[in-house]
Amino acid sequence: MTNDTNAQAAALRHILADELERSGDLYSPQWRRVVERVPRHLFVPEFFRRADSDRGTLWEPVSREHELDRWLDLAYRNETWVTQLDGHLTPHDLTEPVSGNPTSSSTLPGLVVEMLEYLAVDDGTRVLEIGTGTGYSTALMCDRLGDDHVTSVEVDPDVAAGAAAALRRAGLSPNLVIGDGLLGDPQNAPYDRVIATCSVRHIPRAWLDQTRPGGRILVTVAGWLHGYGLAVLEVADDGTAEGRFLPGTISFMIARPQAAPPVGDEHWTGTIEALAGAEPRPAVIEPDIRADWTGAFVAQLGAPGAQWKARRVDGGPWVDYFVDVDAGSAASLTPEPGGGWTVRQTGPARLWDDVETAVVRWREAGSPPQERFRIRTDGHTQTVWFLSGGKPVTWDLSA
Numbered sequence: 001m002t003n004d005t006n007a008q009a010a011a012l013r014h015i016l017a018d019e020l021e022r023s024g025d026l027y028s029p030q031w032r033r034v035v036e037r038v039p040r041h042l043f044v045p046e047f048f049r050r051a052d053s054d055r056g057t058l059w060e061p062v063s064r065e066h067e068l069d070r071w072l073d074l075a076y077r078n079e080t081w082v083t084q085l086d087g088h089l090t091p092h093d094l095t096e097p098v099s100g101n102p103t104s105s106s107t108l109p110g111l112v113v114e115m116l117e118y119l120a121v122d123d124g125t126r127v128l129e130i131g132t133g134t135g136y137s138t139a140l141m142c143d144r145l146g147d148d149h150v151t152s153v154e155v156d157p158d159v160a161a162g163a164a165a166a167l168r169r170a171g172l173s174p175n176l177v178i179g180d181g182l183l184g185d186p187q188n189a190p191y192d193r194v195i196a197t198c199s200v201r202h203i204p205r206a207w208l209d210q211t212r213p214g215g216r217i218l219v220t221v222a223g224w225l226h227g228y229g230l231a232v233l234e235v236a237d238d239g240t241a242e243g244r245f246l247p248g249t250i251s252f253m254i255a256r257p258q259a260a261p262p263v264g265d266e267h268w269t270g271t272i273e274a275l276a277g278a279e280p281r282p283a284v285i286e287p288d289i290r291a292d293w294t295g296a297f298v299a300q301l302g303a304p305g306a307q308w309k310a311r312r313v314d315g316g317p318w319v320d321y322f323v324d325v326d327a328g329s330a331a332s333l334t335p336e337p338g339g340g341w342t343v344r345q346t347g348p349a350r351l352w353d354d355v356e357t358a359v360v361r362w363r364e365a366g367s368p369p370q371e372r373f374r375i376r377t378d379g380h381t382q383t384v385w386f387l388s389g390g391k392p393v394t395w396d397l398s399a
C-alpha cells in the first residue's frame with residue numbers, strides 16, 4: 001500500500017464513521033475512534049459483490065489485485081461483503097460472476113457497530129466472539145479492549161486462516177480458536193460478554209456456563225423459515241439467562257451445525273406425492289406472512305422445525321412448501337386463480353395449522369413488534385414470549 005492509498009483509506013474511514021453516526025448505529029466516542037482506526041480494507045482483500053441477473057443472483061468477484069481504486073472505495077462502504085460461497089468458493093482466481101450461497105462475509109459495518117454498542121463493554125471487559133469471519137469485528141474489539149481481552153472462534157479453517165493473517169497485518173493478536181463456536185471456549189472462560197455473528201436456533205448451554213453471572217450474551221435467534229431476532233440476554237447466578245429482543249432487522253447466516261437438514265430427493269418426491277393426495281382447505285394465513293419481519297419470526301415460532309421451499313411443477317403456479325424433515329411432515333400452499341390460497345398438509349405435525357395458530361395469537365394481541373418479545377433459556381429449555389393484557393403468550397423452543 002502506498003502512502004496515498006493509506007491516506008485515502010483513512011479519509012474513507014472518516015466518511016464511514018460519519019455515515020454510521022448519522023444512521024444512529026454508532027453513538028459512543030470510543031467506538032467512533034475505533035472505526036476511524038481499524039483498516040477494514042486489510043480484512044477484505046477480495047470479496048463478492050451481489051449482481052442480480054436473469055440467471056438469478058450471481059456474485060461478482062472484486063479484488064485489490066485487479067481494481068485497486070474501486071476495491072478500496074467498496075471496502076469502506078456500509079455494505080456486507082460476502083467472502084465465501086458454498087463453504088469453499090472464494091473470489092481468488094475467479095474473473096466472472098458465479099452463483100452460490102454465502103457462507104462467510106464481512107458483516108455490514110453499521111450492524112457490527114450497532115451490536116458493539118449493545119454489547120455495552122468497558123475497559124477490562126473480556127469478550128468471546130463466535131464467527132470470526134474476516135476478522136474485522138474481532139479487530140474492532142481488539143482495538144477497543146486490547147488483544148488479551150478478545151477471543152474469537154471460527155468453524156471454517158480456511159476462513160480462520162484468512163482472518164488470522166489479516167489480524168496479523170493489522171498488528172493485532174487476539175486469542176483465535178478454530179472449531180465449533182457453539183462449544184464456546186471453556187479453557188479461557190468465564191467471559192463478561194458473548195457476541196455471535198452467526199445466528200442460532202438454540203442458545204447453547206456452553207455459552208451460559210462460560211459467561212459470568214451478570215454478563216451478557218448478544219445473539220441473533222433464527223430458524224429455517226428465515227425469521228430472525230437480535231436478543232440480548234443477561235446471565236443469572238443460577239446459570240440461566242433472560243433478555244429481550246432488540247429493534248431493527250438484523251439477519252445472520254445460521255451456525256453451521258444448526259443448518260436446516262437437507263431434503264433428499266426421495267423425501268422430496270414422497271412429500272409431493274403425499275401432499276397431492278391430502279385434503280385441501282382454504283388458508284387463513286397466507287404464505288406472504290414470510291415477508292413481514294415479525295410475522296416471519298412468529299410463523300417460525302409456530303413451526304420451528306419447518307423449512308421453506310418454493311417450487312413450480314409442470315409450468316403451473318409457484319407453490320410454497322413447508323417441510324419438517326425430522327417430524328416427517330409437510331404443508332403446501334397453492335395460489336387460487338380467483339385469489340386466496342389452498343393448504344394441503346401431510347404427516348403427524350400439521351405445520352400450517354401450527355403457523356396459523358401462532359400468527360392468529362400474535363395478531364389478536366395487536367401484532368406487537370419484535371422488541372416486545374422476550375427470551376429465557378437454561379441451555380435446554382428455550383422459551384420466547386410477549387405479554388398481552390398482562391398475560392404471557394409463550395412458545396417453547398427446546399432443543
Ligand SMILES: C[S@@+](CC[C@H](N)C(=O)[O-])C[C@H]1O[C@@H](n2cnc3c(N)ncnc32)[C@H](O)[C@@H]1O
Nearest residue numbers: 104106131133134137154155181197198255256
Ligand atoms: C457473518 S460471518 C462473520 C462476520 C465477522 N464477524 C466479520 O466481521 O467479518 C459468520 C461466520 O460465522 C462462521 N460460523 C458459522 N457457524 C459457526 C460455528 N458453529 N462456530 C464458529 N463460527 C461459525 C462462518 O463460517 C462465518 O465465517
